[in-house]
Amino acid sequence: MLGPVLLAASRSDRIHRIVSRAPVTRPVVDRFIAGNGLPEALEVVDALTADGIEVTLDHLGEDITDAAQARRNRDAYLALLDALGGKGLGGRAEVSVKLSAFGQGLPGGHDLALAGARRVCEAAAAIGTTVTLDMEDHTTVDSTLAILAELRRDFPRTGAVLQAYLSRTEDDARALAVEGSRVRLVKGAYKEPASVAYQSKRDVDLAYARCLRILMAGDGYPMIGSHDPRMIELALRLAERYGRSPDTYEFQMLYGIRDAEQRRLAAAGRRIRAYVPYGADWYGYFMRRLAERPANLAFFLRSFTTRH
Numbered sequence: 001m002l003g004p005v006l007l008a009a010s011r012s013d014r015i016h017r018i019v020s021r022a023p024v025t026r027p028v029v030d031r032f033i034a035g036n037g038l039p040e041a042l043e044v045v046d047a048l049t050a051d052g053i054e055v056t057l058d059h060l061g062e063d064i065t066d067a068a069q070a071r072r073n074r075d076a077y078l079a080l081l082d083a084l085g086g087k088g089l090g091g092r093a094e095v096s097v098k099l100s101a102f103g104q105g106l107p108g109g110h111d112l113a114l115a116g117a118r119r120v121c122e123a124a125a126a127i128g129t130t131v132t133l134d135m136e137d138h139t140t141v142d143s144t145l146a147i148l149a150e151l152r153r154d155f156p157r158t159g160a161v162l163q164a165y166l167s168r169t170e171d172d173a174r175a176l177a178v179e180g181s182r183v184r185l186v187k188g189a190y191k192e193p194a195s196v197a198y199q200s201k202r203d204v205d206l207a208y209a210r211c212l213r214i215l216m217a218g219d220g221y222p223m224i225g226s227h228d229p230r231m232i233e234l235a236l237r238l239a240e241r242y243g244r245s246p247d248t249y250e251f252q253m254l255y256g257i258r259d260a261e262q263r264r265l266a267a268a269g270r271r272i273r274a275y276v277p278y279g280a281d282w283y284g285y286f287m288r289r290l291a292e293r294p295a296n297l298a299f300f301l302r303s304f305t306t307r308h
Helices: 002-009 014-019 025-032 036-052 069-087 109-126 140-152 170-175 201-217 228-239 259-267 283-292 292-305
Strands: 052-061 093-096 131-134 158-163 182-186 221-225 248-255 272-278
Touching: 014 131, 036 069, 052 069, 069 093, 069 109, 069 131, 069 158, 093 109, 109 131, 109 259, 131 140, 140 158, 158 170, 170 201, 182 201, 201 221, 201 228, 221 228, 228 283, 248 259, 272 292
Parallel strands: 052 093, 052 272, 093 131, 131 158, 158 182, 182 221, 221 248, 248 272
Antiparallel strands: none
16 A cells, blocks of 8 residues: 555655655665765676676666756766776676656657667667666656667667556567567556556566566567566576576566575576666655565665664
């Protein structure tokens, strides 16, 4: 029941101020966010890759209000990719982009976001890595998939994210389960109406399993974005059923969640990638992480009653 409340809070300026000013907030945020700046994020990348865990980096900055902010977000990604290239990490690190951070929601935003994403794809290709387009609320899906199609003409490794809780996603999964396509499947973390999304946990889980089967049976490269042990086990069974070798799919988990499981999968020879967000604009991302899992919320609330 708290999930919808927290998702609504993620867009509340008043609650943002309260949470940001609480003295215990920063230590808890640091569990999920790899620092405010690039140097801190690179330290996290070094630690994860030393453990055999690959990364995808997200510079936080969604819900912008003008084109100047979109350009600053684009430039932050260009600086990130330049730094990754300088450290020789192109083979271990990619980047994830929210198109809203590149102006997708502004007037004329589709073309603005496409232009910004294209620059980032060019920089990624130059260091031997790629970009995944994060999926946001349901109103952006058609625009995001259209931008994906445009980018894949020149950068065929550009990835997409599909959210299983949307009722349209099985069709989208079939369309993207093709050779060369990279798809991260997640359950979904935005507050969506019943007209477009499954509402119960059971229905979302079943939808995830159906979409996972479609992707694992297809010719693309599935990226299993889940911390759910049942879905991880299902993915392993499907890989065996469809004759997939470990290099033809990967698991993805959020930085700060199930760290031991991430290391276990890496040690077992599974390809595992941590989703590593960083940046000062952390609030919306942080609140969605609390809404996704009761354990995250309990961890946060305990911090208010524990002495530091």
